[in-house]
Amino acid sequence: MFRPQGSLDASTNLQELPDELFLHIFSYVPDAPQTCARLCLVNKRVNRIATPLLYKSFSSGNEKSCIRFAETIATRTALARHVHVLHWLGVTDWEEDEADELLTKVLTHQPNLRHVTWRNEKCFVDSDTDSDYWTNTEADLETAKRRSVMPFREGWGELQRFSSNNIFRNLQSADLAMRRLRLSEIIWLMRIPTLQKLWLDAVLRYDSEDRILRSLSPQSSSVQDFKLRLSKRPKPSLCDIASIVVACRSLTNLSLSSQLSESTNKKENGTLQELKTAVELHSPTLKTLEIAISGNDLNRSFLPKTERLERFDIAPGHVPWPLIRTIRQLPRTIRAIHVSPGISQSMEVLLKWPTYDKESGNVERSDKVTVYLCEKDVLYQRVTFDHWQRIKRAYASQNVALKLTHHTLRGGYPWGRAYYVYGPPRADEEDRLLWAKTEAQN
Secondary structure (H helix, E strand, O other), X not given: OOOOOOOOOXXXXXXXXXXXXXXXXXXXXXXXXXXXXXXXXXXXXXXXXXXXXXXXXXXXXXXXXXXXXXXXXXXXXXHHOOOOEEEEEOXXXXXXXXXXXXXXXXXXXXXXXXXXXXXXXXXXXXXXXXXXXXXXOHHHHHHHHHHOOOOOOOOHHHXXXXXXXXXXXXXXXXXXXXXXXXXXXXXXHHOOOOOOEEEEEEEEOOOOOOOHHHHOOOOOEOOOEEEEEEEXXXXXXXXXXXXXXXXXXXXXXXXEEEOOOHHHHOOOHHHXXXXXXXXXXXXXXXXXXXXXXXXXXXXXXXXXXXXXXXXXXXXXXXXXXXXXXOHHHOOOOOOEEEEOOOOOHHHHHHHHOOOOOOOOOOOOOOOOEEEEEEHHHHHHOOOOHHHHHHHHHHHHXXXXXXXXXXXXXXXXXXXXXXXXXXXXXXXXXXXXXHHHHHHHHO
């Protein structure tokens, strides 16, 4: 059978091909859903004869392409049923355009949506200002009304006369960067029956009646991969975070990153114990745990007991170093410890252990554990290459391997915090080249 060679783009002469041959050629295009979706947005003919293949997966580009895609989906509901993947990234303006209503129509016409990413940066101002919270003026109330129809919030589907449960009956994963998110709306998202992955980068907005403990049942959510980043103000309480963790039926991956209020920190071990107990409920299934919670109350007694934990991520700016200096207390199943970037005196302590820290003693682990460090943090301490090699050998004698990694800054939304993504570890032979390059620059 003849297979067309090469690639198609918007400049290709498509007018001479019959519709049947036109679509048959598309079936051989590499990455057909993405390629065809882009063609749909610039070619009227493709848009007219579009098949489910063309709209199965869509990633937003410029504002024009998003509007074209949204208009097509909103008017052709039969086509919209085949949309499985939607990545909507910062291209609309909720308050100047009608994009919010258009996007709502798009989502309400996609009952088979499996995976969604929604990160809209354009429409929000700095979250440190008082404009986070509207008042009772007529203009502010109108703004509040418009914001109430934002997707992925409790009741927004019903405003469009659609059942939210019906819309998301097949949703499996959601990666959302949101603003003014109520605790009740987190609960609403967690209750989607098919949802297994929920990543939230959000700023909380408290209501006087918004008490999560009264409205969230234990083990009521099917979410297995849960990442929760709560930023700015007002800061959440450990009770709220613990209740969210308890609500999950069986977590395999858990990431908690939050700034706590001062009043919460003053409660000392009470609420910390609640969070520890909540994490330990998932001991039979939990494999990855990331903790980045502010507060000096987090110490070695907070480390949850787990049965299958393989990876433990910590941020040195939030979690004290006794957790690292007592590796012997970590579960035997742990194979990797990732230390997020955070230049501090703690790194200096780590680089002297185990030859210097008398408290830790010998690790005495029969299984090897690897500690991944940010290369910039280590170089900031101005240790020589020979000293770094001695430290690595000292750790290796205790069955602990030190690896340097490169971290990429992600996020940085106007309402949230930037965070780091771990890169691949450097090979041992690359260490010398890294030190030589650094010394040459200095």
